[in-house]
């Protein structure tokens with residue numbers, strides 16, 4: 034045997050699965066097509082939002098609490114500032130469903146939030162131009178994750194705990210055989226007892242038909258804008274933000290380079306047939322829409338994006354991740370399907386994937402179970 038457990042994909046979730054399993058004394062090896070911390074998958078683009086008050090569902094909140102603790106632990110163990118606890122704002126009209134859900138879920142799970150009127154928003158967060166009747170909801174437990182840095186930190190911390198990582202090594206096939214699960218890479222076959230599939234948008238090729246036909250790799254576009262006064266956009270002054278205005282689900286994070294501010298969600302994610310080949314450039318129309326949105330909703334950003342890019346994620350039909358044993362073989366666990374919002378949860382998903390491997394737990398988080406009912 035080459036290892037007890039192989040992790041296919043050392044990205045957002047895979048790097049943390051390695052960290053978890055190595056911490057539990059498991060002999061684990063990770064395979065990564067590029068090098069951990071690269072910018073071609075779900076963890077590209079420097080920053081991600083972490084939110085504790087979560088409109089997407091109260092059952093997420095205990096997982097988010099666990100994830101937050103683990104992000105802080107990773108920061109301490111690695112000596113890297115992967116989580117910036119700068120708080121978060123959600124802006125929208127008071128009767129909009131995400132704003133109502135956010136408040137209901139926060140109340141159900143005792144997450145402190147603060148509802149801010151337009152006047153209070155103007156005093157505290159003048160960076161945002163509110164439309165008539167809009168409010169802000171402040172979540173002190175929210176913050177900014179440094180995504181590519183976090184993957185690198187998790188991979189290195191996993192290695193320090195004893196995990197092995199094979200970079201620049203693409204897994205071509207995973208074949209459960211009688212003696213072992215065989216993993217084929219360009220130069221050899223590896224034999225392991227169990228496998229965690231954490232290949233993000235590339236996972237389709239390893240999933241059983243029931244899931245492969247239902248998940249969708251997508252391209253998600255973001256842009257970086259120059260602030261008129263960068264001090265307004267540093268973490269102490271500018272919380273991460275979600276904006277449910279018009280039909281948009283806009284998001285933004287503070288500056289990390291002291292020069293630009295990232296804004297995403299000005300366009301919808303697009304299905305892509307092949308995550309290895311898609312256009313990272315933005316169309317003229319995407320740039321035009323982004324420019325109009327930024328000019329309307331921000332008071333002090335130059336609306337021409339200075340930099341644009343696009344990254345991949347794997348979307349499931351119900352937009353809940355997929356986590357647990359897949360197919361008929363109990364030796365295969367899948368942990369991916371972040372659906373545009375999985376980064377914040379990654380350590381909690383990774384810990385549950387480790388439970389599935391070590392304890393054989395069938396569906397560590399029921400609503401993410403591969404056995405759940407999903408429509409195509």
Ligand SMILES: Cc1cc2nc3c(=O)[nH]c(=O)nc-3n(C[C@H](O)[C@H](O)[C@H](O)COP(=O)(O)OP(=O)(O)OC[C@H]3O[C@@H](n4cnc5c(N)ncnc54)[C@H](O)[C@@H]3O)c2cc1C
Nearest residue numbers: 042044045046066074075082204233371373374375376377
């Ligand atoms: C632009 C954008 C913005 C987002 N914003 C947020 C946000 O603000 N908050 C939030 O919580 N979430 C957000 N998300 C979602 C989140 O980033 C993703 O859900 C998460 O990163 C996906 O993690 P993953 O481990 O499934 O995939 P990845 O991080 O892509 O990891 C998969 C890894 O597998 C490797 N790999 C693939 N195939 C193979 C193979 N055959 N052999 C070896 N290695 C392989 C890849 O190279 C990659 O490193 C965003 C996503 C995008 C794209």
